[in-house]
Amino acid sequence: MIRCPYCTELRTEEELVYGGEADLVRPAETSSDQEWTDYLFMRANLKGVHHEQWCCSAGCGQWFKVVRDTVSHKVLHVRKFEELPQPATEVV
Ligand SMILES: [Zn+2]
Numbered sequence: 001m002i003r004c005p006y007c008t009e010l011r012t013e014e015e016l017v018y019g020g021e022a023d024l025v026r027p028a029e030t031s032s033d034q035e036w037t038d039y040l041f042m043r044a045n046l047k048g049v050h051h052e053q054w055c056c057s058a059g060c061g062q063w064f065k066v067v068r069d070t071v072s073h074k075v076l077h078v079r080k081f082e083e084l085p086q087p088a089t090e091v092v
Contacts, residue, residue: 004062
């Protein structure tokens with residue numbers, strides 16, 4: 001269960017869409033083919049605390065960011081897409 005920070009409804013996994021790893025930095029247009037390949041396909045796939053993006057697909061349709069422990073599935077923090085991370089509450 002994750003509470004959408006926009007519509008504030010508590011949503012089940014079936015009501016959300018997982019959008020993968022959050023905060024990926026798009027490489028410059030002059031980047032190498034390898035840098036583009038890494039950007040498009042390579043992910044950290046961490047065990048433990050992971051920064052993710054989710055969409056409230058059955059609700060308001062907004063994308064938001066989640067910090068989740070991939071071992072326990074515990075949601076550690078949820079924030080709006082445009083909000084900056086809060087170091088005091090988010091583990092990097
Ligand atoms: Zn929502």
